[in-house]
Each structure stands twice: as structure tokens, then as C-alpha cells.
Amino acid sequence: KFPSKVHKVNFTAQQVTREMQGIEVSGMIIWTIFRDGEGPFKAYKSLGNDIHEAEPKIANQNLVEMANGIVRHKIANSTINEILRNRKLIREDIKKELNKNINGWGVWLETVEITDVKILSGSLFENLQTEFREAQRQKAEIIGMKADNEMKERKLLSNLEFAKKEAENETKKQIIKSNEQLKVNQEKQRI
Numbered sequence: 001k002f003p004s005k006v007h008k009v010n011f012t013a014q015q016v017t018r019e020m021q022g023i024e025v026s027g028m029i030i031w032t033i034f035r036d037g038e039g040p041f042k043a044y045k046s047l048g049n050d051i052h053e054a055e056p057k058i059a060n061q062n063l064v065e066m067a068n069g070i071v072r073h074k075i076a077n078s079t080i081n082e083i084l085r086n087r088k089l090i091r092e093d094i095k096k097e098l099n100k101n102i103n104g105w106g107v108w109l110e111t112v113e114i115t116d117v118k119i120l121s122g123s124l125f126e127n128l129q130t131e132f133r134e135a136q137r138q139k140a141e142i143i144g145m146k147a148d149n150e151m152k153e154r155k156l157l158s159n160l161e162f163a164k165k166e167a168e169n170e171t172k173k174q175i176i177k178s179n180e181q182l183k184v185n186q187e188k189q190r191i
Helices: 039-052 056-075 080-085 087-105 122-190
Strands: 007-016 021-034 107-119
Touching: 007 056, 021 039, 021 056, 021 080, 021 087, 039 056, 039 087, 039 107, 056 087, 056 107, 080 087, 080 107, 087 107
Parallel strands: none
Antiparallel strands: 007 021, 021 107
């Protein structure tokens, strides 16, 4: 009898990139015994009684060490930007390289996932975020300036309209006064 349980193992690898900056990549591997053909017998030969354990330590340790080696090699030959933006490529490389070796063990790789990529230098991480932060700050300032300009324009239009109405009222007052004065003068002339 062979276990058909799916096993999950986490790994973390640290390495410097081509720019000599430290990166840490964390991920997980999900694996099981290869079901087809000679898979279960190869697993028994390669892993021994470890496959009957609830947590197969030796198999997990071997997978972690192999994944770490593959990830370190990938990081060392890549730039920070490539590592941060192209997790899929790292994942595919790990899967391809691991499958070359572990299929002979009778192990089937269900999936490899990259869960986290960290820049180990805090100051470098801050510096990489500076461009984004500055762009966001500038965008916020521009939005604020536009809002201020709109408010000033509205105030000016409001003041202009108020001044027009005030002038119209003053004109109407003058017309009414003039009409009244005209009536008084006409009355005086008539007398």
C-alpha cells in the first residue's frame, strides 16, 4: 500500500542578484507519489519508509534544498526587477528543474507557488518605492491645485455675478430717483 496524500512544503531562499542586492524568495511545493506505472515502486525505493510518515521529513527536506538551489541560481542570474515582476518564470523554472530530478524518485509535483519576494535591504526597498511615492504625491498636489483653481473660479464668478446684480440694482435706483425727480420738476414747471 502506498499513501496518496498530497504534501505541502514551504521553502525560503536568499541570494544576491546581478546588481549585488539581496533578495529573499518564499514559496511552497505541493507534491504526491507519482501514481502511474512504476511511480509507487520508485518512491518506495527512493524514499523508503519516509513515505509512510504523516510528514515525510527526508522527502520534504530534499525538495526544499533542491528548490532553494534552483531559486538561488535564478536570483543570481537575474535583476531585482525581473525577480519582482516575473514570478511566473521563477515558478516555471523551479517546476521544470525539479521535475527532471524527482520523477525518477516516483514523486509527482502538483504545483510550485511563489508566495513572497522580499528585498532584504530596507533602504533599497524604500528607494525603489520613492519614484512611485513621488508620482502619487505629485498627482495628489495636481488634484489639489485643480480643486483650488476651480474653487477660486467659482468664487470669482459668484463675485462677478453679485457685482453685476449690485450694479443693476444701483442703476435701477438711479433710474427710479431720476424718474421721481423728473416728475417733481415737471410738476414744478406746470405750476
